[in-house]
Amino acid sequence: MWKLPISLEFTQLSNIIKKLNEVWGYRVMIKVLDKIKNCIVELNLEGIGEAVKEALKLGISPYAVLMDGMAEGMKDIGKKYEAGEYFLSELIAAGEVMKEGMKVLEPKLKLQDIKEKGVIVIGTVKGDLHDIGKNVVAMLLKSAGFKVFDLGVDVSPEKFVKEAKIRNAHIIAISALLTTTMLEIGNVIKALNQAGIRNKVKVIVGGAALTKDFAEKIGADAYGKDAVESVKICESWAKTA
Amino acid sequence: MAKMTPRERVMTALNHEEPDRVPIDIGGGSSTSILIEEYEKLKKYLGISRETKILNKAFRIARLDEDVMQRLGSDCRPLISNPPVRWKPPPSKPETFTDIWGIVWEKVYYNKDCYYWEVAHNPLAKASIEDLENYPWPDPLDPGFTIGLAEEAKTLYEETDYAIMADSGFKSFWEIGYMLRGFKQMLLDLINNPEFVTALMSKLLEINLAATGRFLDAVGRYIQIFRTGDDLATQERLLMPLETYRKLLKPVYKRFFEFIKSKTKAKIFYHSCGNIVDLIDDLVEIGVDIINPVQVSAMGDTKKLKARFGEKVVFWGGIDTQHVLPRGSIEDVRNEVYRRIRDLAPNGGFVLAAVHNIQPDVPPQNILAMVEAAQKFGVYPLKI
Numbered sequence: 065m066w067k068l069p070i071s072l073e074f075t076q077l078s079n080i081i082k083k084l085n086e087v088w089g090y091r092v093m094i095k096v097l098d099k100i101k102n103c104i105v106e107l108n109l110e111g112i113g114e115a116v117k118e119a120l121k122l123g124i125s126p127y128a129v130l131m132d133g134m135a136e137g138m139k140d141i142g143k144k145y146e147a148g149e150y151f152l153s154e155l156i157a158a159g160e161v162m163k164e165g166m167k168v169l170e171p172k173l174k175l176q177d178i179k180e181k182g183v184i185v186i187g188t189v190k191g192d193l194h195d196i197g198k199n200v201v202a203m204l205l206k207s208a209g210f211k212v213f214d215l216g217v218d219v220s221p222e223k224f225v226k227e228a229k230i231r232n233a234h235i236i237a238i239s240a241l242l243t244t245t246m247l248e249i250g251n252v253i254k255a256l257n258q259a260g261i262r263n264k265v266k267v268i269v270g271g272a273a274l275t276k277d278f279a280e281k282i283g284a285d286a287y288g289k290d291a292v293e294s295v296k297i298c299e300s301w302a303k304t305a
Numbered sequence: 306m307a308k309m310t311p312r313e314r315v316m317t318a319l320n321h322e323e324p325d326r327v328p329i330d331i332g333g334g335s336s337t338s339i340l341i342e343e344y345e346k347l348k349k350y351l352g353i354s355r356e357t358k359i360l361n362k363a364f365r366i367a368r369l370d371e372d373v374m375q376r377l378g379s380d381c382r383p384l385i386s387n388p389p390v391r392w393k394p395p396p397s398k399p400e401t402f403t404d405i406w407g408i409v410w411e412k413v414y415y416n417k418d419c420y421y422w423e424v425a426h427n428p429l430a431k432a433s434i435e436d437l438e439n440y441p442w443p444d445p446l447d448p449g450f451t452i453g454l455a456e457e458a459k460t461l462y463e464e465t466d467y468a469i470m471a472d473s474g475f476k477s478f479w480e481i482g483y484m485l486r487g488f489k490q491m492l493l494d495l496i497n498n499p500e501f502v503t504a505l506m507s508k509l510l511e512i513n514l515a516a517t518g519r520f521l522d523a524v525g526r527y528i529q530i531f532r533t534g535d536d537l538a539t540q541e542r543l544l545m546p547l548e549t550y551r552k553l554l555k556p557v558y559k560r561f562f563e564f565i566k567s568k569t570k571a572k573i574f575y576h577s578c579g580n581i582v583d584l585i586d587d588l589v590e591i592g593v594d595i596i597n598p599v600q601v602s603a604m605g606d607t608k609k610l611k612a613r614f615g616e617k618v619v620f621w622g623g624i625d626t627q628h629v630l631p632r633g634s635i636e637d638v639r640n641e642v643y644r645r646i647r648d649l650a651p652n653g654g655f656v657l658a659a660v661h662n663i664q665p666d667v668p669p670q671n672i673l674a675m676v677e678a679a680q681k682f683g684v685y686p687l688k689i
Contacts, residue, residue, distance in 0.1 A: 107496055107497075109497055148542065150546075151542060151543055151544060151545050151546055152492060152539055152544045152545070153492040153493075153495045153496060153544060153545040153546070153549065154496070154546075156489055156492045156493060157492070157493055157496045157497065160493060160497075190415075191413060191414060191415030191416065192413075192415065193413055193423045196488060196489065199489075218413065242415070242664075243626075243627055243631050243632075243664060243666055244415050244416075244419070244664050244665065244666050245415050248415075272539075272540055272627075273627050273628075275628065290541060
């Protein structure tokens with residue numbers, strides 16, 4: 065029969081049990097964060113809310129739920145899109161799952177929790193209502209930890225400038241789909257110059273008709289070929305890595 | 306080679322043989338025409354002063370005049386269904402209109418004189434499967450659609466020698482579907498509510514079959530090309546996984562194309578913007594003869610495209626209108642035409658057209674340079 069060593073005092077025993085509990089609790093926490101991540105990757109709209117609640121109940125901080133659960137899931141979505149395994153339909157659906165999870169999480173998140181990588185003002189240029197690509201970019205940027213202000217569609221150069229100033233933006237992301245509207249991007253950059261804030265912001269541009277050459281010609285800092293690449297570029301400009 | 310009539314030229318190319326020259330389409334249909342403002346610029350450049358007629362209201366496309374199409378060497382002529390007589394558009398707010406499906410469009414100006422009609426309201430955004438039964442669908446058997454159409458087609462067939470491109474107005478599933486539902490919602494439905502997609506597609510199939518049946522009974526014997534199309538890709542790849550297309554959409558198109566083939570000998574023309582390389586085999590399998598617009602800025606090397614699919618499908622389009630036509634020089638346009646003819650025209654199977662409707666940012670000189678180069682480099686046997 066196995067006997068406790070006589071020298072093992074009661075306090076030591078309780079410490080071991082405590083430690084075991086901690087390790088066990090840690091495992092449970094990791095499991096539920098994985099569950100959250102998987103809900104996003106598997107586009108599970110029904111499961112995400114419960115999983116987030118479960119995580120919060122276990123005492124995981126809301127910020128950890130966001131960054132170690134949901135953001136990890138979105139990273140995998142980006143990878144799967146790059147690998148050609150996921151399509152626009154999956155990107156949109158993942159965004160909805162994220163939104164569903166945020167419904168539970170957002171009220172618990174404190175603003176100071178979010179270690180902002182930077183503030184991004186994003187929009188589609190004047191005269192252009194196309195926003196599906198821009199919305200995917202905005203969603204991925206948010207889930208990468210940026211503070212994103214989405215100005216929507218048909219945004220005038222003046223509005224871009226005004227919002228950039230108010231929000232103290234460090235990146236401006238400009239989208240246009242059409243050959244007939246892409247020239248408007250140049251007008252936004254001109255307006256940033258005229259307002260004297262061009263050197264305070266990085267400008268990334270994207271949209272169907274654009275090319276790298278065009279982006280360079282109009283004086284943008286970068287051209288994002290697709291949503292995933294755009295996020296990578298913004299990450300390289302992030303304030304905190 | 307003896308000079309062919311435009312219809313012979315097009316049909317020879319569609320049968321994958323070499324005609325006397327590469328056929329040209331400008332103005333034949335609602336993805337190969339010219340926007341109203343651009344057409345007015347072109348007419349001014351050609352010294353023609355005449356009121357512009359409309360081919361498609363929502364897309365703001367001009368119906369090109371006969372003398373202009375002759376000047377451009379276009380081998381195709383459009384035949385489209387007429388407006389309904391039992392349906393009147395409901396009252397709309399200023400700067401908007403409601404179409405026959407109940408979709409609301411609004412004017413969006415992209416500069417002070419030019420605008421597009423963009424979808425402003427999706428009437429089925431919140432609908433359930435049950436709601437589809439009570440929705441005020443268009444009446445596919447409205448006699449207005451085909452009034453006078455058989456005579457028009459007969460005249461075009463007997464008194465001209467152009468290839469006739471027919472558009473029944475009832476040919477879209479995915480696009481009409483997402484305009485009714487909302488693009489984002491429809492993409493979500495593919496994953497979260499596929500039953501709704503199937504129910505909506507079935508309803509659209511019922512309507513499109515009825516209207517197209519009536520249309521083809523009137524004109525089926527006169528036409529050479531039947532236009533269909535739904536955008537299914539972004540510039541990178543398909544909008545959805547191929548398996549999703551196969552499960553939810555392909556059966557609907559298959560039934561529709563079989564029905565068309567049972568009513569006419571016309572070739573089936575399928576339009577989808579974007580990179581549809583991964584879809585071509587499936588399209589061919591269910592009866593598509595022609596793909597348009599061959600968005601060269603998205604589909605990769607056109608030479609490889611021809612090598613891989615050239616025996617199975619006709620390429621219709623191919624002249625870049627995202628970069629070359631609006632921003633290129635006349636020399637750039639000539640080089641583009643030369644390159645696409647070199648890549649796509651050997652052994653026939655190619656009809657040259659701009660990738661999509663020519664927008665107001667294209668200099669009229671570039672349109673003329675395109676058709677002149679096509680007539681120069683497109684002569685068979687090809688010397689390039």
